[in-house]
Amino acid sequence: MNILVIDTSNQPLLVGLGQDGQLLDTFQTDKPKNHSIDLLPAIKSLLAAQELTVQDIDQIAVAKGPGSFTGLRIGLTVGKVLADTLNKPLLAISSLQSLAKQVQLKQQSGILAAEDSTVQNPHPGKLTKDTVVLALFDARNQNVFAGAYLGDTVVLEDGHYPLEEVLDLVSQVAEPVVVVGDGLHFQDTIEEALSNQPLTILDHDQSLPTGTGLLALAQTATPVENIDDLTPSYLRKTQAELNWEQNHQDDGQDKPYVFKV
Amino acid sequence: MTTLIAFESSADETSVAVVKDGKTVLSNAVATQINSHQRFGGIVPEVASRHHLEWITKTLDIALADAKVQPEDLDGVAVTYGPGLVGSLLVGLMGAKTFAMAHDLPLIPVNHLAGHIAAANFNQPIVFPALALMVSGGHTELVLMEEPNDFHILGETFDDAAGESYDKVGRLLNLPYPAGKAIDELAHKGQVTIDFPQAMAKEAGYDFSFSGLKSAVINQVHNAEQRGETIKEEDLAASFQAAVIKALVGRTKRALTDFPVKSLVLAGGVAANSGLRAALTDLMADFPAVDFIPVPKQYTGDNAAMIGAAGYWNYQDKIFSDLDLNTNPGLDFPLADLNQQDNE
Numbered sequence: 001m002n003i004l005v006i007d008t009s010n011q012p013l014l015v016g017l018g019q020d021g022q023l024l025d026t027f028q029t030d031k032p033k034n035h036s037i038d039l040l041p042a043i044k045s046l047l048a049a050q051e052l053t054v055q056d057i058d059q060i061a062v063a064k065g066p067g068s069f070t071g072l073r074i075g076l077t078v079g080k081v082l083a084d085t086l087n088k089p090l091l092a093i094s095s096l097q098s099l100a101k102q103v104q105l106k107q108q109s110g111i112l113a114a115e116d117s118t119v120q121n122p123h124p125g126k127l128t129k130d131t132v133v134l135a136l137f138d139a140r141n142q143n144v145f146a147g148a149y150l151g152d153t154v155v156l157e158d159g160h161y162p163l164e165e166v167l168d169l170v171s172q173v174a175e176p177v178v179v180v181g182d183g184l185h186f187q188d189t190i191e192e193a194l195s196n197q198p199l200t201i202l203d204h205d206q207s208l209p210t211g212t213g214l215l216a217l218a219q220t221a222t223p224v225e226n227i228d229d230l231t232p233s234y235l236r237k238t239q240a241e242l243n244w245e246q247n248h249q250d251d252g253q254d255k256p257y258v259f260k261v
Numbered sequence: 262m263t264t265l266i267a268f269e270s271s272a273d274e275t276s277v278a279v280v281k282d283g284k285t286v287l288s289n290a291v292a293t294q295i296n297s298h299q300r301f302g303g304i305v306p307e308v309a310s311r312h313h314l315e316w317i318t319k320t321l322d323i324a325l326a327d328a329k330v331q332p333e334d335l336d337g338v339a340v341t342y343g344p345g346l347v348g349s350l351l352v353g354l355m356g357a358k359t360f361a362m363a364h365d366l367p368l369i370p371v372n373h374l375a376g377h378i379a380a381a382n383f384n385q386p387i388v389f390p391a392l393a394l395m396v397s398g399g400h401t402e403l404v405l406m407e408e409p410n411d412f413h414i415l416g417e418t419f420d421d422a423a424g425e426s427y428d429k430v431g432r433l434l435n436l437p438y439p440a441g442k443a444i445d446e447l448a449h450k451g452q453v454t455i456d457f458p459q460a461m462a463k464e465a466g467y468d469f470s471f472s473g474l475k476s477a478v479i480n481q482v483h484n485a486e487q488r489g490e491t492i493k494e495e496d497l498a499a500s501f502q503a504a505v506i507k508a509l510v511g512r513t514k515r516a517l518t519d520f521p522v523k524s525l526v527l528a529g530g531v532a533a534n535s536g537l538r539a540a541l542t543d544l545m546a547d548f549p550a551v552d553f554i555p556v557p558k559q560y561t562g563d564n565a566a567m568i569g570a571a572g573y574w575n576y577q578d579k580i581f582s583d584l585d586l587n588t589n590p591g592l593d594f595p596l597a598d599l600n601q602q603d604n605e
Contacts, residue, residue, distance in 0.1 A: 036351055040358045040584035054363050069307060070348055073314050077355040084318040085332065085363050228319045231311070240305040248300070257297035258275075258312050260290065260323070 002052060003059040003218060004043065004082075007209040008035045008075030009067030009095035010137060015042040016211030017050060021219055024050055026211050035074045043078075057088060061218035063209070064092035065233035066145035066158060067137055072232035080227050089223035092230055093214055096135035096147035096158050099180050102213030103133045103202070104151070107178075131176045136166065138182040142189075145235055150175065160235045167193035176200075180207045263336045263576060266324065266360065267569035270353030271345025271373045272399075273298055273309045275316040277356075278565035279328035279335070283573025284382045288327030289566040292316040295439070302438050303428070310348035317356045324565070332364040337581075339369040339572025341376065343592030344399070350588040358584050369572040370582045372592055373563075374400060375412060377528040379570035380560040388523040388552055394513050396537070397529035398424035398439065401509075403467045403516050405597050409574040413597035415516055416467025423505055424531045426471040430478050430501055434494055445534050448502040451495025455481060457504040459511075466599075467512050474504050506540045513541065517548050527555040530562050 005023075007014040013035050016026040027042040047053060062079035065072045076092075083090035132155055136146040139160055146166045148156035156169055163186055170177055176198035183190060183201040190201060224230050237245075262282060269276045278289040294312045298304045325331070340357035343350060361368040378393045392415075393404040401418040421429070424441060431440020434447075457477050461470050478501050485492045517525065525548075527541055538555055545553045560567055575581075 036355060037585045037587050039355070040362050044362060044584060054365075070310070070351065073310060073348070073352060074355055077314060077317060077352050078359045080314075080318050081321065081356045081359040082363055084321065085360055228322075229315070231315060234311070238305060238307045238311070240301050240308060244300050255296045258292050258294045258316060259296070260292050260320075 001058050002056050003061055003215065004057050005061045005211050005214045005218065006039070006075045006079055007063035007095065007098065007211070007214055008039065008071045009063045009065060009209070010071060011068070012208045013038055013042070014209040014211050014214075015039065015046060016215065017046045017052075018211070018215045021215070023211050023215055028208065028210075030208060035071055039074060039078060054082075054086065057082070057086065059089050059091060059218070061091040061093055061214055061221070063095040063098055063214055064230075065095050066160070066235045067095050069232070069234060072234070076230065076232050080230055083224075084227050090227055090230070091218045091221040092224050093217045093221060094147065094158050094233065096137070096145065096181070097149060098213040098217060099207065099209060100133040100135045100147065100149045100213065101216050102210055103178055103180050104149070105212050105216060107131065131178055132170060132173050134166070134170055134177055134179045134183075136179065136181045136183060138185045139236070144182070148173075158233060158235065163189060164193075170194060171197065178202065182207075263573060264330065264334060265337045265339050265369070265569045265572050265576065266335050267339040267371070267565040267572055268353040268357040268360075269341045269373070269376070269563060269565040269568045270313045270317070270349050271341050271343070272349055272563055273304050273312070274563040275313045275320050275353070276563065276565035277320040277324035278569050279324055279330055280566055280569025280573065283379065283570045284386065286383060286566045286569075287330065288324045289564055290320040290323035290327065291564050292320055299437055302432065304346070306346045306348050309346060310352060313349055313352035317352055321356065321360070332360075332366075335364070335366055337367045337369050337572065337576055339371050339568050339575070341373045341568050342370045342586060343589035344373055345588075345590060347588055347590045350590060354586065354588055358586060362584055368582045368584065368586060369575045369580065370586055371568045371571045371575060372594070373568070374402070374404075374594065375410070375571040375574070376567035377556070378404065378406075378412075378526055379574060380556040380564075380567035381526040381528060381554045382570050383560050383566070384554050384557050385552070387526060387554060390520070390522045391524045391526055392513070392516055392520060392522045393526035393528055394509060394541075395529045396423045396509065396527075396531035398422060398428065400529060401469050401471070402594070403512060404594060405516075405520060405522070410578050410580075412594040414594050415597050415599075416469065416512055418469040418471060420470055420472035421475060423469070423471055423509065424529070426475045426505065427531070429475050433479055433482055434497070441531060441534060444498045444502060445536060447495050447498035448536060449499075451493060451497070451499035453500045453503045454493075454496040455500035457500055459504055459508050467516050469508060469512060471505070471508070474501070474508075502534075502536050506537050509537060510540050510544055514544055514547070517551060522551060524552040524554050527553070528561070532556050533558050533561040
C-alpha cells in the first residue's frame with residue numbers, strides 16, 4: 001500500500017511517500033513561491049527513487065488547510081486531479097492537526113523533550129501524554145488559524161480566531177502546552193497568557209511539516225466522497241465576499257455562481 | 262493524427278478541451294464564473310481562484326467524456342501558463358502538469374494570446390503571413406505572423422484595452438459586467454449622434470489608446486446630467502461603439518496596407534462584437550487578396566479548445582516543458598522590429 005502525502009499549506013513544501021504506515025522518503029523545501037515549480041518534479045523523483053511509477057500510488061493524502069490560500073490550492077489541485085484521473089482514494093487532512101500529530105508522535109518517541117523549547121520555560125514541566133498541542137498559523141492583525149488537541153481529542157476546532165480568544169481557551173485547560181507553527185511570532189503574548197502552565201513554543205524549523213503526522217492521520221481517515229467538490233479549509237471568506245454579504249442577502253441565489261456553458 | 266488535451270484558467274473561465282490536429286474540437290468544457298463576479302462588478306482574483314479549484318476535475322471529466330477519448334488516446338497536454346491572473350493560472354497549470362505526469366504525456370506550454378489567435382483555425386486554416394487583430398478585456402493588439410508560432414506585436418494599447426473600455430462605459434450605463442454584449446445590442450438600436458474624439462488618429466504607427474474615449478463618454482453623460490438633459494442610451498452606445506470600431510478598423514487598414522499578408526484574423530472576446538465584425542467585413546472589400554478569418558463566435562471568449570489549437574503549433578515545433586513549468590502572468594509577444602519599415 002503506497003501513499004503519497006502532500007503538504008503545501010504554507011511556505012514549507014512537504015512531499016512524502018509512505019508504505020504500510022511508514023514514511024519511505026520525503027522531499028522538503030522552505031522557499032517562498034516555489035510549490036508550483038517543485039511539487040510535481042518532487043513526486044516524480046520520490047517515485048523513481050523507490051522504482052515506482054505514478055500508477056503504483058494507492059492513496060493520496062493532502063493537507064487541506066487552513067493555511068496560505070494559494071499554497072493550499074496548489075496541493076489540492078494536484079491531489080484532486082491525481083485521485084480523479086488515477087481513480088484512487090483521496091484523503092484530505094487538517095494542516096493544523098497534521099502538525100499537532102507530528103509533535104505528539106515525536107513526544108511519544110521521546111525525541112521531544114522540554115529542552116527542545118526555544119524559550120526560557122517559566123514552569124519547566126515534564127511533557128506528558130496530557131500535553132495540549134496548540135497548532136497555529138499567523139493570519140495577520142493578531143489573528144490566527146488555530147486548532148488545539150489533547151491526544152486524539154480536539155480541544156479547539158480548527159478556525160480563524162483572534163489570538164487572544166485562543167489563548168484564553170487554552171489557559172483554561174490546566175495542562176502543559178506545546179505551541180507548534182508560528183508561535184514565535186507571538187512569543188510575548190503567548191508567554192504572558194499561558195504563564196501558569198508548562199509551556200513550550202517550537203520555532204520555525206521545529207514546526208516544519210515532516211509528513212509523519214499527515215501520514216498517521218491518513219491511516220484512519222475516511223476518503224473524500226466526492227473529489228470534484230473538495231475545497232480547501234480556507235476557514236475565511238474573501239474580503240470581497242464579506243463586503244458583498246454585508247449589503248446583500250444570499251438567499252438561495254437563483255443563478256449558480258459558476259455554471260457549465 | 263495528433264490529439265491534445267488542453268487546460269485554460271487564466272481569468273474567470275475554467276476549461277478543458279480535447280482537440281484533434283489543432284483544428285477539430287472533440288470537446289470543449291467551459292465553466293464560467295460570470296454570475297459570481299457580477300456581484301463585484303469585475304473579477305476578484307481570490308474568488309476566481311477558488312472557483313477554478315471547484316471546477317477543475319469536473320471540466321476535465323466532461324472534456325474526456327464528451328470527446329469519448331481515454332488518456333491513452335492522447336498525444337500531449339497543452340496548458341495556458343500566461344498571461345493572466347497568477348492564482349487562476351496556477352489551478353489550470355497544476356492540473357495540466359498533474360495529468361501529464363499521471364499519464365506520461367508531454368507538457369506543452371501555451372501563451373493565452375496565441376490561443377485566441379489560433380482559434381481562427383476552427384473557422385478555416387490561417388494562411389500565412391497573417392495579421393491578427395486581438396481584442397479582449399485585457400488586450401488590444403495587432404499581431405504580425407510570418408508563420409505559425411511567429412508572433413510580433415505591431416501595435417498595442419497604451420492604456421485601456423478595448424474590452425475594458427466597454428466594461429467602464431457599461432458601468433456608467435448600469436449594465437451588468439461584462440458589458441460588451443449589452444452595449445453591442447444597445448448600439449444597434451441607436452444612432453451615432455455624438456462624434457467622440459479618436460485618440461492618436463493622426464499619429465503614425467499601429468498603437469491604440471482608449472482611455473480618452475472612455476473619459477469623453479463619462480464627461481458627455483455628466484455634462485448632460487448637469488444641464489438636465491437626457492442622452493438616449495442607445496445613441497450613446499452607438500456613438501461609443503462607432504468610435505472604438507473606427508480606431509480598430511483604421512489601424513488594421515493601415516497595417517494591411519503596409520504589410521502584404523494573406524489573411525486577417527479577428528480574435529479575442531471583443532471579436533464576438535457584431536459591429537466590429539461587420540466593419541471589418543466591409544474593410545476587406547479594399548483587400549480582395551486577403552482572407553478574413555474571424556474566430557467563430559463560440560470560441561472568441563476564453564476556452565481551452567483554442568489552447569489546444571495553439572498547442573498543436575507548439576507540438577509541431579517540438580516546444581515542450583518539464584514538470585517544473587511555472588506561470589508567467591505578464592507573458593506577452595515580442596514587439597515587431599519596424600526598422601525595415603523606416604524607408605517609407
